[in-house]
Amino acid sequence: MSAQIEFYFDFISPYGYLGSLGIEEIAARCDARVDWRPMLLGVSVMRVMGLKPLGETPLKGPYAAHDFQRCFRLLGVPYVPADGTMAPLPAGRAFSWLKDRDDELAVRFAQRVYRAQWSEGRDLSSASALAELGRELDIDPDALVKALADPAVKARHRERVDESLARSVFGSPSFLVNGELFWGHDRLAQVERWVETGGW
Amino acid sequence: MSAQIEFYFDFISPYGYLGSLGIEEIAARCDARVDWRPMLLGVSVMRVMGLKPLGETPLKGPYAAHDFQRCFRLLGVPYVPADGTMAPLPAGRAFSWLKDRDDELAVRFAQRVYRAQWSEGRDLSSASALAELGRELDIDPDALVKALADPAVKARHRERVDESLARSVFGSPSFLVNGELFWGHDRLAQVERWVETGGW
Numbered sequence: 001m002s003a004q005i006e007f008y009f010d011f012i013s014p015y016g017y018l019g020s021l022g023i024e025e026i027a028a029r030c031d032a033r034v035d036w037r038p039m040l041l042g043v044s045v046m047r048v049m050g051l052k053p054l055g056e057t058p059l060k061g062p063y064a065a066h067d068f069q070r071c072f073r074l075l076g077v078p079y080v081p082a083d084g085t086m087a088p089l090p091a092g093r094a095f096s097w098l099k100d101r102d103d104e105l106a107v108r109f110a111q112r113v114y115r116a117q118w119s120e121g122r123d124l125s126s127a128s129a130l131a132e133l134g135r136e137l138d139i140d141p142d143a144l145v146k147a148l149a150d151p152a153v154k155a156r157h158r159e160r161v162d163e164s165l166a167r168s169v170f171g172s173p174s175f176l177v178n179g180e181l182f183w184g185h186d187r188l189a190q191v192e193r194w195v196e197t198g199g200w
Numbered sequence: 201m202s203a204q205i206e207f208y209f210d211f212i213s214p215y216g217y218l219g220s221l222g223i224e225e226i227a228a229r230c231d232a233r234v235d236w237r238p239m240l241l242g243v244s245v246m247r248v249m250g251l252k253p254l255g256e257t258p259l260k261g262p263y264a265a266h267d268f269q270r271c272f273r274l275l276g277v278p279y280v281p282a283d284g285t286m287a288p289l290p291a292g293r294a295f296s297w298l299k300d301r302d303d304e305l306a307v308r309f310a311q312r313v314y315r316a317q318w319s320e321g322r323d324l325s326s327a328s329a330l331a332e333l334g335r336e337l338d339i340d341p342d343a344l345v346k347a348l349a350d351p352a353v354k355a356r357h358r359e360r361v362d363e364s365l366a367r368s369v370f371g372s373p374s375f376l377v378n379g380e381l382f383w384g385h386d387r388l389a390q391v392e393r394w395v396e397t398g399g400w
Contacts, residue, residue, distance in 0.1 A: 049258050051251055058249050059370035063383060070380075074390065074400055170259035180270075183263060186386040190274065200274055 003032040003195050006176035008039045008169045009110070011095075011124070012088040014068045017114040018075060019173025019185040026192045036099070036107050038092045038157065039164035041172055049170060055085070071185070072118075082123035089157075090148055091117075094130050096157040097147040098139070108137055203232040203395050206376035208239045208369045209310070211295075211324070212288035214268045217314040218275060219373025219385035226392045236299070236307050238292045238357065239364035241372055249370060255285070271385070272318075282323035289357075290348055291317075294330050296357040297347040298339070308337055 007023050009016040020036075027034045045051050055061045072079035091113050098106035116122040116133055124130055127148045131141035147153045167176060171183040175191045180199065182191050193200070207223050209216040220236075227234045245251050255261045272279035291313050298306035316322040316333055324330055327348045331341035347353045367376060371383040375391045380399065382391050393400070 044259065049260060051257070052249075057251070059244065059365075059368055060249060063368065063370065063381060066381075067383075070390075070400075074393075165259075168259055168263065170263065181263065181266075183267075184386065186384065190270075193274075200270075 003030060003177065004035060005032050005191070005195065006035045006037055006167075008037050008164050008167075008172065008174040008176070010039055010041045010088055010172040011091045011110075011113055011117060012041060012086050013172035014072070014079070014081070014118050015185045016172040017118045018071055018077065019175075019188070020111065020114055021075070021077065022185055022188040023173070023175060023191070026188060026195065030192065030195045032195050034107075036095075036103075036110055037164060038095055038160050039169050039172060039174070040088065040092065040161045042088075043161055044165060044170040048165060078119040080119055080121040082117055082121050084123065086117060086123065087125035090127055090130055091124050092161075093148055093153055093157045094134070094144055096160055097144070097150075097153045100156065105137065105139070109134065109139065112137060203230060203377065204235060205232050205391070205395065206235045206237055206367075208237050208364050208367075208372065208374040208376070210239055210241045210288055210372040211291040211310075211313055211317060212241060212286050213372035214272070214279070214281070214318050215385045216372035217318045218271055218277065219375075219388070220311065220314055221275070221277065222385055222388040223373070223375060223391070226388060226395065230392065230395045232395050234307075236295075236303075236310055237364060238295055238360050239369050239372060239374070240288065240292065240361045242288075243361055244365060244370040248365060278319040280321040281318055282321050284323065286317060286323065287325035290327055290330055291324050292361075293348055293353055293357045294334070294344055296360055297344070297350075297353045300356065305337065305339070309334065309339065312337060 005023060005027060007020065009020060023034055026032065046053065054064050069079050095106055095110050098109050112133060113124055117124050122129065124133060127145045131144045134144050135141055168181060173185055175182045177191060177194045180194055205223060205227060207220065209220060223234055226232065246253065254264050269279050295306055295310050298309050312333060313324055317324050322329065324333060327345045331344045334344050335341055368381060373385055375382045377391060377394045380394055
């Protein structure tokens with residue numbers, strides 16, 4: 001049986017995007033399966049940990065803004081973020097809704113959202129922008145818009161975010177391999193080693 | 201002329217210890233010089249950034265406690281921390297005092313402090329413990345104890361900590377190469393690449 005990697009991500013996180021690219025490469029090399037699972041930095045960092053958002057943290061905020069560009073450049077991934085701060089909740093809910101219907105489609109949707117948000121400068125904070133993007137993957141735009149207003153979809157997404165907290169996930173990206181949690185796209189080499197060797 | 205790497209560290213930081221080991225290996229490979237410079241997480245994280253200490257941060261604190269052990273194990277470095285929380289200021293001041301007298305000795309002292317604190321379980325929070333350790337390097341214990349009580353030594357160390365903030369250093373370890381700041385021992389590969397190629 002191939003190894004399974006739980007990949008926790010927030011669409012608001014550029015490092016999450018880089019992590020998503022890296023973990024799929026590792027999965028391909030190691031014949032592992034990636035289970036994409038949403039988390040929310042707004043809940044873990046601000047509500048549970050009681051910290052400021054990264055962008056509003058003195059010293060670390062400006063460092064991260066510079067580091068995003070440097071990391072993207074190193075990996076050859078275009079860094080063209082949308083103006084302003086993304087509201088990641090609608091995209092997360094859309095992902096949760098899709099995941100319960102077609103996990104493979106949900107992953108392709110998430111990959112498309114990440115690329116559009118961070119490499120194509122498209123603001124995906126709204127239901128209509130997400131519906132427009134979903135069209136490219138033959139996702140019914142009306143059904144997506146309707147799902148985003150559905151209290152059951154919101155509750156299901158909240159459940160998933162609670163699940164991420166129950167697994168002690170606090171940052172994006174995070175990776176869970178056989179109960180072992182790794183945080184940060186700069187830990188991908190450790191994740192790969194853990195997948196390959198079963199630990200050290 | 202060989203490249204210069206400014207290495208910022210706090211003795212309280214196990215990641216700083218791992219960073220110190222890694223950066224000296226890189227310097228040897230790249231024929232670069234490492235300039236060891238003190239910083240204080242208590243000032244940058246708590247006072248300037250307004251965050252909690254790592255150990256007291258929900259989710260991230262327990263994660264880090266586990267991650268320290270995992271990272272040390274991976275690198276084959278014994279992880280035997282002293283009981284309780286280290287008070288890093290005396291060791292930092294002792295380093296600053298030595299640095300103004302004999303930079304090479306200051307580095308050997310810092311390396312010895314790091315190893316004793318994180319691999320040998322020796323609490324180096326006090327002047328007497330530092331004096332005892334300094335003996336191994338032929339540092340006059342009475343002179344060291346006297347220096348630690350000297351307002352001029354305290355002021356000089358504060359100056360260095362202020363310098364680290366002026367360079368936007370907030371975490372331990374941090375590395376500054378040609379004006380480019382890198383934070384975290386997990387960024388050593390990027391630091392080495394920057395030293396070798398002059399950037400990307």
